[in-house]
Amino acid sequence: MGAEDARAKQELLTRALACWRGGAFCDIATGPLVEAHEVWLEDRRRTVLLQLVELQLAEGDGQAVVHRLAPVVAARPADERLAGRLAAALAGLGRRDAALDVLRRTRRALWDEAGVVPGPELDALYRRIAGTEWTAGGPPAQLPAPVPDFTGRATELASVGRHLRAPAPVVVHGAAGAGKSALAAQAAWRARRRFPDGQLVADLATTEPRDVLVAFLRALGAATAELTGDLTALVAAWRGHTVDRRLLVLLENARTEAQVRPLLPSGSGCGVLVTARRSLPGLVAARPVPVGELSTVDAQALLTAVAGEARIAAEPAAADEVVARCAGLPLAVRIAGLRLATRPHLRIADLATRVGDDRRALDELAAGDVSVRAAILPALRDCPTEDRDLLRLLGLFRGPVPDWCAAALLAVRPAEARDRLETLADTHLLGADDHGRHAVPRFVSLGLARLPGEPDPAAIKRTLEAVLALAERVLSALDKGFDPAGPPFTQPDPTAARLATADPDAWRRRETELVATAARLAGRHHWHALAARLSDACAGLAGTSWLGRSARAVSVVGLAAARRLGDRPAEAGKLFTLASVHWQLGRSRQARTYFAMAGTRFKALGDPRARGAALVALADLDADAGRAEIAVEELREALALLRACGDVRGQAIAAAQFGGLSEDLGDLRRAVESFEAALLLAGDGAGRWHDQVAKRYADVLRRHGRTDRAADLLTGALGGAVRTRERHWEAHVLRSLGDLHTDAGEVAEGERCLSRSLDLFEQIGHRHAAAYTHRSLAETRLRAADPAGAQQHLRHAMAVFRDLQDRRGTGYALLSLGKLQAGAGEAPRALAGAADVFRELGFPLWELRALQELNAASSDSPAGDRAREVLAKIRI
Numbered sequence: 001m002g003a004e005d006a007r008a009k010q011e012l013l014t015r016a017l018a019c020w021r022g023g024a025f026c027d028i029a030t031g032p033l034v035e036a037h038e039v040w041l042e043d044r045r046r047t048v049l050l051q052l053v054e055l056q057l058a059e060g061d062g063q064a065v066v067h068r069l070a071p072v073v074a075a076r077p078a079d080e081r082l083a084g085r086l087a088a089a090l091a092g093l094g095r096r097d098a099a100l101d102v103l104r105r106t107r108r109a110l111w112d113e114a115g116v117v118p119g120p121e122l123d124a125l126y127r128r129i130a131g132t133e134w135t136a137g138g139p140p141a142q143l144p145a146p147v148p149d150f151t152g153r154a155t156e157l158a159s160v161g162r163h164l165r166a167p168a169p170v171v172v173h174g175a176a177g178a179g180k181s182a183l184a185a186q187a188a189w190r191a192r193r194r195f196p197d198g199q200l201v202a203d204l205a206t207t208e209p210r211d212v213l214v215a216f217l218r219a220l221g222a223a224t225a226e227l228t229g230d231l232t233a234l235v236a237a238w239r240g241h242t243v244d245r246r247l248l249v250l251l252e253n254a255r256t257e258a259q260v261r262p263l264l265p266s267g268s269g270c271g272v273l274v275t276a277r278r279s280l281p282g283l284v285a286a287r288p289v290p291v292g293e294l295s296t297v298d299a300q301a302l303l304t305a306v307a308g309e310a311r312i313a314a315e316p317a318a319a320d321e322v323v324a325r326c327a328g329l330p331l332a333v334r335i336a337g338l339r340l341a342t343r344p345h346l347r348i349a350d351l352a353t354r355v356g357d358d359r360r361a362l363d364e365l366a367a368g369d370v371s372v373r374a375a376i377l378p379a380l381r382d383c384p385t386e387d388r389d390l391l392r393l394l395g396l397f398r399g400p401v402p403d404w405c406a407a408a409l410l411a412v413r414p415a416e417a418r419d420r421l422e423t424l425a426d427t428h429l430l431g432a433d434d435h436g437r438h439a440v441p442r443f444v445s446l447g448l449a450r451l452p453g454e455p456d457p458a459a460i461k462r463t464l465e466a467v468l469a470l471a472e473r474v475l476s477a478l479d480k481g482f483d484p485a486g487p488p489f490t491q492p493d494p495t496a497a498r499l500a501t502a503d504p505d506a507w508r509r510r511e512t513e514l515v516a517t518a519a520r521l522a523g524r525h526h527w528h529a530l531a532a533r534l535s536d537a538c539a540g541l542a543g544t545s546w547l548g549r550s551a552r553a554v555s556v557v558g559l560a561a562a563r564r565l566g567d568r569p570a571e572a573g574k575l576f577t578l579a580s581v582h583w584q585l586g587r588s589r590q591a592r593t594y595f596a597m598a599g600t601r602f603k604a605l606g607d608p609r610a611r612g613a614a615l616v617a618l619a620d621l622d623a624d625a626g627r628a629e630i631a632v633e634e635l636r637e638a639l640a641l642l643r644a645c646g647d648v649r650g651q652a653i654a655a656a657q658f659g660g661l662s663e664d665l666g667d668l669r670r671a672v673e674s675f676e677a678a679l680l681l682a683g684d685g686a687g688r689w690h691d692q693v694a695k696r697y698a699d700v701l702r703r704h705g706r707t708d709r710a711a712d713l714l715t716g717a718l719g720g721a722v723r724t725r726e727r728h729w730e731a732h733v734l735r736s737l738g739d740l741h742t743d744a745g746e747v748a749e750g751e752r753c754l755s756r757s758l759d760l761f762e763q764i765g766h767r768h769a770a771a772y773t774h775r776s777l778a779e780t781r782l783r784a785a786d787p788a789g790a791q792q793h794l795r796h797a798m799a800v801f802r803d804l805q806d807r808r809g810t811g812y813a814l815l816s817l818g819k820l821q822a823g824a825g826e827a828p829r830a831l832a833g834a835a836d837v838f839r840e841l842g843f844p845l846w847e848l849r850a851l852q853e854l855n856a857a858s859s860d861s862p863a864g865d866r867a868r869e870v871l872a873k874i875r876i
Contacts, residue, residue, distance in 0.1 A: 050085070057092075062088075069086040080106060097224040147185065150182055152297075152298030156290075169264060169287070170273050171288045173279045195248035200247060202249075204251055204260075205255070210234060249271070293327070300319070306334055335371070391430070392454075393455050395440040457525065466490060469488050478504045482540070485536060486529070519557050543728070558570075579617065616653055618631075619632075619635045632661065638650075653692070655675070659678060663700050664846065668704065701713070731756075737753045738776055747780050770796075772809060778790040794813055811834050822856075
């Protein structure tokens with residue numbers, strides 16, 4: 001076509017378009033037929049317009065094209081061909097940004113109106129103008145990929161999903177490494193279909209709100225002119241673009257409310273998900289979702305998911321230890337799993353040892369560029385120095401610390417200390433328990449050790465003195481005869497003292513470990529007088545069943561302090577306490593050594609009451625070791641000493657011990673006489689000592705058929721244990737009750753009592769006593785015709801008895817195992833083994849029981865002759 005023809009055609013097309021005044025049929029009422037004709041006419045008009053602007057573009061008259069198309073494309077942004085011509089004209093005039101704005105608005109309009117993306121022609125035009133590929137069409141979809149092995153957090157996910165149905169921001173807050181980002185991403189992916197206009201993401205740790213708004217607006221197709229204003233203008237544009245949209249906005253690592261407020265969309269259909277270390281309470285109507293420690297079950301599942309099932313199944317106990325050392329921190333569990341997955345020759349037990357070592361745990365928990373140290377240290381550096389100092393002091397206690405203790409550390413009132421603790425708890429650098437006590441998480445303590453600073457010794461000593469003052473006040477409330485070893489170092493806080501003495505038993509159960517830690521800290525700082533009294537207070541609060549994690553260490557601290565002070569009576573008493581701890585833990589050899597040392601010192605000090613108590617304990621150990629004659633002499637000497645000094649309670653305990661030993665030796669008459677005397681000495685049926693004697697006597701009566709009297713004694717003993725809330729003693733009585741019900745054929749009730757006994761022993765960590773309950777449970781399973789269950793319980797019991805070299809317990813377990821073998825039609829070899837053990841111990845009654853079972857199981861057994869020999873030794 002020649003130039004003249006092109007100009008002539010332009011004139012004709014211009015005249016044709018000039019004939020239009022508004023839209024077709026815009027001034028008359030229309031029906032379906034007219035509307036169809038209207039569409040046809042508008043299409044013809046658009047064709048004419050396209051022909052005209054293409055001629056103008058061919059002649060290079062871009063300005064005329066812009067003038068003619070700008071209002072048309074603004075009214076019809078989804079028209080690809082017109083928008084393409086306008087963008088080409090703008091690009092030809094050097095207005096690149098304006099051209100790209102037209103193309104972005106058209107892409108947005110296509111998605112909003114028809115759910116389609118631009119065609120290849122418009123796509124090629126964008127590449128030519130922008131010099132880069134056009135991103136995929138449709139709404140922005142910026143969510144990070146969800147973690148493929150995400151585990152647990154069902155409650156938190158449900159909370160986030162429920163809160164996202166409202167326009168208020170949802171704040172997922174937790175400690176560094178708690179998995180906030182993984183949880184937020186998982187929740188966002190689950191909810192994304194409710195936000196069809198897209199999902200936008202920003203990391204506020206590295207980006208300022210203004211830059212975030214520019215990025216968000218650009219993703220929504222805003223014009224370039226809208227992106228150049230100040231923060232106020234950007235906020236206005238952001239709110240305008242989001243008022244009618246349904247967007248999900250994910251804001252990661254927010255530090256303050258001020259960072260988040262400008263980024264909140266205005267549309268009621270939008271959702272906002274924020275991750276932060278604090279709950280950001282200043283955000284209006286915000287819905288906080290705390291992310292705490294992983295449960296043990298979820299942590300085990302996460303470790304398995306990362307490391308692989310086969311790997312964990314090869315060392316399940318070691319894997320449990322790794323999980324425990326990771327202290328519920330998901331990042332630590334994940335890194336431990338990655339270490340195992342990438343190092344197939346690394347034993348899980350070795351990893352557990354490394355992670356359990358406080359000196360190297362942070363170095364071990366690193367994989368590539370991910371580490372617990374990198375997560376924890378920035379959070380600690382963000383803390384004010386005074387907060388880090390407080391955390392360092394609190395971390396010394398390695399457990400929950402009440403507000404009165406923190407008040408002593410800070411030398412302030414408890415209310416002020418409580419405010420400081422709660423502020424730190426808001427940042428998840430402190431954890432809180434159900435009693436309002438606060439503890440420093442393990443990895444926070446390890447992180448603090450990598451930062452400069454030392455705990456203030458004056459604050460530590462002031463606090464230990466406050467702990468001692470309150471502990472001795474509680475001991476005075478528990479025992480009116482309690483006599484402190486000296487004047488108080490300080491007076492306890494009045495409010496704390498009032499609350500503690502209102503329920504001293506509850507305070508004792510809750511805070512004994514705190515007192516134990518205080519004793520160890522005093523010993524570490526060589527404050528000997530303070531350490532000695534704290535050790536005594538701890539033993540007094542814990543009672544005879546002191547099996548806490550620090551029982552032995554605190555006993556050693558007390559003994560060392562007494563020696564440094566040159567206090568010989570105190571040294572003897574602490575030797576006795578240390579012996580008792582070893583005895584409770586089943587360490588017979590160590591217990592006997594310390595009881596003997598204590599007894600020697602008590603004798604030298606002229607203390608017959610304490611010497612008698614040491615002899616009673618030695619007699620029990622010697623009897624279990626097969627030294628029955630020595631045990632008898634020790635008990636006779638003890639009774640003489642206790643009688644001479646008028647210690648009625650001590651005599652009751654010694655007489656009961658003599659009764660139990662007499663039964664073992666086959667002298668039933670002396671056993672009954674000794675127990676009856678012990679009951680008379682113990683009092684009128686009330687009190688701890690009477691209950692203990694009653695329990696031991698009931699066991700003897702049950703074994704000899706006097707079940708009614710045994711039941712009465714055990715019922716009373718159980719009531720006393722429940723009243724005094726002594727879980728250790730309650731567990732012992734429940735075991736005896738379980739045995740009584742089992743012998744009476746009431747297997748279900750027997751198993752109920754024994755199961756409760758086992759639970760209590762396991763709760764307080766009394767592995768040795770729990771083994772005896774396992775043996776009793778094996779008997780109930782035998783009565784219930786459940787050999788597999790019986791065998792499982794016996795395996796538990798035998799492992800502990802052999803580990804602790806408990807020959808008496810081993811004999812009992814062999815007796816039950818022999819019954820199991822006989823019932824299964826096997827050779828009852830265990831019965832012969834039980835008879836041998838009891839013969840070596842010098843317990844003819846138990847040897848006779850084993851021989852009788854052996855004789856019943858095997859008609860050609862020589863056990864009958866041996867049984868008659870043993871029977872001759874038993875006196876009835």
